[in-house]
Amino acid sequence: MGKETFTGDVAFEVRGHLGIITLNRPKALNSLTGLMCESIRVQLADWADDDAVAQVVIRGAGDRGLCAGGDVASVYWEMVEKQPQDGGMPLPGGVPGYQADFRAEAFFASEYAMNHYIATYAKPFIALMDGVVLGGGVGVSAHGSHRIVTERSRIGMPETTIGFCPDVGGTYLLGRAPGELGVHAGVTGVHLSGADAIHLGLADVFIGSESIDDLIQALTGEHVDKVLPALVREPERSGLQDADWVNQAYSQDNPVAVVHALEEIGQRVPEAAEAARTLRTKSPTMVHVAFRAIRAAREMPLEEALSQEYTIAVHALRSHDFREGIRAQLIDKDRSPSWQPDTLEGVSAELVDRYFSPVESRELSFSRA
Incomplete structure (x- = not known):
């Protein structure tokens, strides 16, 4: 047996x-906390300098999946505490809603730093994307060098369901999918099979669980490139x-x-009729925001896409829909969110633009040192 350590809700072990x-x-289906994200980044940095560690694998405990995303239930209670009483997004610039410090901002910053570190890791980073891999679970796996799915994989970016936008570098990944498939997956939150994920470029190979x-x-x-091919299946x-x-539908200019x-x-x-019905149930504002963010990320390096996502997250923390979406899905679980505005047609260009407007002192950058 190798050496095993625990930090918060994540375990690290060196075996051979x-x-x-x-x-x-x-x-909690291995949902990520801020401490978990920071611990993973620090441990990866230690292993990067350790000649005894040739490669890294990430997996989830239990038999349900790798990770269901970030722990957003705690974010809900912070929004209840700190948002303006009317629950609407205030305008930036001297408004109390933007002066308040949200702990969730630090969580997003830590998570996105981890995503970026995984994407640029010098050693093989092998992600076992078995079972449920949603939201933040995609961020902790799909940026790896060797991304492995199984017949049990169920992968997706369901953020618009809770009034949020695909993040953790998801706009970058989805923006590079063939044709308009990434936009479709990002705005609808559709669950993807292992084969779908490979086709969209979110995973590399398929093995049996x-x-x-x-x-x-x-x-x-043995090195992953030596042992993995023997296990790969079509x-x-x-x-x-x-x-x-x-491609026909999503080639349009707006949602x-x-x-x-x-x-x-x-x-x-x-299938198209079902996609239309699905889109009508999501946060109309965030369908617009995600549509624009994924398309914009096609032309961005990962750092810029993550920075764009962070700006969106800063605004979302002050929005009605993010709070209402989490309430409906995870707190009260009535699955009946009351969106504002409540139709795609009711979302103004001004409102969408606001989500892409950087807020002074709340901008994410990455050191190239």
């Missing part, structure tokens, strides 16, 4: 030449490979035109 990160909150233990054992003594064909309706196109195409293609 393999550093093992285990997200260890199985009852029964091979995971054998893979970890082999990685303790997944079933992704249904999104033939989804021409996605209102997109949903109208989906509704028209949906008269012939059931």
Whole structure:
């Protein structure tokens, strides 16, 4: 057995030449806390300088999945405490809502720094994307060098469901998917199979879940590029490979035109009709914001995309929809959010622009030292 240490809700172990990160909150489906994110980044930095550690793997405790995202329930209670009483987004510039310090801002900054560090890690970073991998779970895995899915993988960026925008570098990843598939996945929050994730560029290879233990054992003594090919299998064909309706509908200039196109195409293609119905249930504001953010991130390096996401998050913490979305999904669980505005057609360009306006002293940057 190797040396094993615990920091908060994440375990670190060195077994042979393999550093093992285990997200260890199985009852919360391994949702990430700020301490977990910071601990992972610090441990990775230590292993980067340790010649005894040749490669790193990340996995989730329990049998349900790698990670269901960030621990946003705690963010809800902070918004209840610190938002203006009317719950609406105030204008920046000397407004109390922007003067207040949110602990969640530090959480997002720590999480995004971890995402960036994983993406630039000098040693192989092997992500076992088995089971549920949502939101922050994508951020802790899909930036790795070797991203492995199984028949149990269920991957997605469901942020618009809770009045938020895909983050953790998700706009960067989705922006590089073929055609308009990344925009579709980001605004609808649709769950992807392992085959879908490979097709969209969120994962690399497919193995059977029964091979995971054998893979970890082999990685303790051999380089991933030597042992992984023998375990790789061909997944079933992704249904999104033939989804021409996605490119046709999402080539429109804005989400209102997109949903109208989906509704028209949906008269012939059931999947398009379902996508239109799904979009109508999400935060209208955040569908607009996510649509713009993913498209903009196509032309951005990861650092810039993360900085854009952080600016959006700063504004979202002061918004009605983020608080209301978490309430409906995770607090009261009535699944009946009351969005403001409540239709895609009701979202103004001014409101969307506000989410992309940097707030002084609340801008994220990355050192290139």
